[in-house]
Amino acid sequence: MEELDIVILGGGIAGLATSLALHRKGIKSIVLERSETVRSEGAAFGIQTNGWLALQQLGLADKLRPNSLPIHQYSLLIIHCNGNKTRIRDVLIEEGIKRRESVGPASYGEVRGVIRNDLVRALAHELPLGTLRLGCQIVSVKLDETLSFPIVHVKNGQDIKSKVLIGCDGSNSVVSEFLGLKPTKSLSSRAVRGFTNYPDGHGFRQEFIRIKMDNVVSGRLPITPKLVFWFVVLLKCPQDSNFLRNQEDIARFTLSSVNDFSQEWKEMVKNCDINSLYINRLRYRAPWDVMSGKFRRGTVTVAGDSMHLMGPFLGQGCSAALEDGVVLARCLWRKLGQDGMNNVFSRKRIEEAIDDYVRERRGRLVRLSTQTYLTSRLIEASSPVTKLLVVVLLMIMFRDQIGHTRYDCGRL
Ligand SMILES: Cc1cc2nc3c(=O)[nH]c(=O)nc-3n(C[C@H](O)[C@H](O)[C@H](O)COP(=O)(O)OP(=O)(O)OC[C@H]3O[C@@H](n4cnc5c(N)ncnc54)[C@H](O)[C@@H]3O)c2cc1C
Structure with a gap:
């Protein structure tokens, strides 16, 4: 059986960010990823100030900025810019009529769209050779009977034992x-994400626009002067998606769902890069489960979506995964940095490090997942009573709607 110190299961954003953060602190890890290549589905992410702070710690922010336009406006539903001051405007259109428009608080943070492939490659590129093992699917996890260290079972029959499993x-x-x-x-809800390339330039303002029209929420985020990332969330979408057999079906289905949007919006969806389209049903870990979940067993823990899967309504899943990586590496380094894995107390110290990580992340994640959950309930609700209740809760709990984007996960 192969024996390793730190094994990270999954080479998505969270896995690569955690491995890179550990590497920056001089701690070696191995990432096991089931895909044959690093995965690029999901087109792009909107990354806000908190995500850029984490990327800064990972040493990647300056490498990613040149390929992504700064967004001057960001909002819950529609954003508008006034000079270099960001103003938030909510526009809710129902049955073709503009129902609500409100101006929210100002924000001066950094918002940019980043192509998923650029982010994943940038993370992977910085890792030492041999860190990322592709085509390695884990089918189960168990504990070694004598020392209680984790053993993962690979689909090809191999077993790998480690001191830490993330x-x-x-x-x-x-x-x-x-x-x-x-x-x-x-x-x-079901969400489709995609890109549209405009060879002669799209000419859109550097703003993130999100529009809700009946049962459809769609957002548009310019990435470069020629490339636009967009998504369409179909609320109350039937469970059955068997009719979506290929990329062409997804393209047709998505275009039909934005039928009531402006001509410009429909053109954007119609002219998309069909290979970039990615559809999935939205899932989440309930905020009360994030609050009470046991995120450590022995020397095993979780990060990213496996810990705090949330809907895309605040656009924070990726940034929260980056934060996890920075905090987990910092906690492990504080306890193990000087002594390394061979210290006789290492098992106890690893557990303490993971407990520190869970403690530090839990408060942040409960707030993020609660705000995301309430926002999704507000967007999905049809009853005015439910809407009112959710608005009141949001106002009480999250008076500063964009406070979560100013969170700083701290130095690595
Ligand atoms: C419509 C939509 C829009 C979004 N927009 C934004 C946004 O604007 N901003 C933002 O910050 N976030 C956004 N998100 C959220 C973001 O996509 C996720 O939170 C983020 O990708 C989570 O990264 P992860 O590494 O935890 O998981 P993943 O990216 O899912 O990575 C998990 C990895 O683990 C691998 N894996 C799984 N099982 C195994 C196994 N058994 N063995 C080996 N490998 C395995 C997978 O192949 C994969 O590579 C959005 C999500 C959706 C659905």
């Missing part, structure tokens, strides 16, 4: 199942 294996995580976390829940 599950960054996304929404269907085998590690969160091993930890005994409650299963994630399904929203009634």
Whole structure:
């Protein structure tokens, strides 16, 4: 059986960020990823100030900025800019009529769209050769009977034992199942994400626009002067997606769902890069499960979506995963940095480090997942009573709607 110090399960954003953060602190890890290549589905992410602060710690912010336009406006539904001051405007259109428009608080943070491939490659590129093992699917996790260290079982029959196991294996995580976390829940929404390339330039303002029209929420985020990232969230979408057999079906289905949007919006969806389209049903880990979940068992823990899967309504999943990586590496380094893995107390110290990580992250994640959950309920609700209740809760709990974007995960 192969024996390693730190094994990270999943080479998505969380896995690569955690491995890179550890590498920056001089701690070696191995990332096991089931895909044959680093995965690029999901087109792009909107990354806000908190995500850029984490990227800064990972040494990647300046490498990614040249390929992504700064967004001067960001909002819950529609954003508008006034000079270099950001103003937030909510526009809710129902049955073709503009129902609500409100101006929210000002924000001076950094918002940019980043192509998923650029981010994943930038993370992977900085890792030492041999860190990332592709085509390595883990089917189960168990504890070694004598020392209680984790052993992962690879689909090819191999077993790998490690001193630390970090599950960054996304929404269907085998590690969160091993930890005994409650299963994630399904929203009634489905989301499509894609790119549209405008060879002569799109000419859009550097603003993130998000529009809700009846049962469809769609957002547009310019990435470069020629490339636009967009998404369409279909609320109350039927469970059955068997009719979506290929990329062409997804393109047709998405275009039909924005039929009531402006001509410019429809053209954007119609002229998309069909290979960039990615559809999935939205799932989340309930905020009360994030609050009470047991995120450590022995020397096993989780990060990213496996820990705190949330809907895309605040655009924070990726940034929160980057924060996890920075905090987890810092906690492990504080306890193990000087002594390394061979110290006789290492098992106890690893557990303490993971406990520190969980403690530090839990408060932040409960707030993020609660705000995301309430926002999704507000967007999905049809009853005025429910809407009112959710608005009141949001106002009481999150008076500063964009406070979460100013969070700083601290120095690595
Ligand atoms: C419509 C939509 C829009 C979004 N927009 C934004 C946004 O604007 N900003 C933002 O910050 N976030 C956004 N998100 C959220 C973001 O996409 C996720 O939170 C982020 O990708 C989570 O990264 P992760 O590494 O935890 O999981 P993943 O990216 O899912 O990575 C998990 C990895 O683990 C691998 N894996 C899984 N199981 C195994 C196994 N058994 N063995 C080996 N490998 C395994 C997978 O192949 C994968 O590579 C959005 C999400 C959606 C759905």
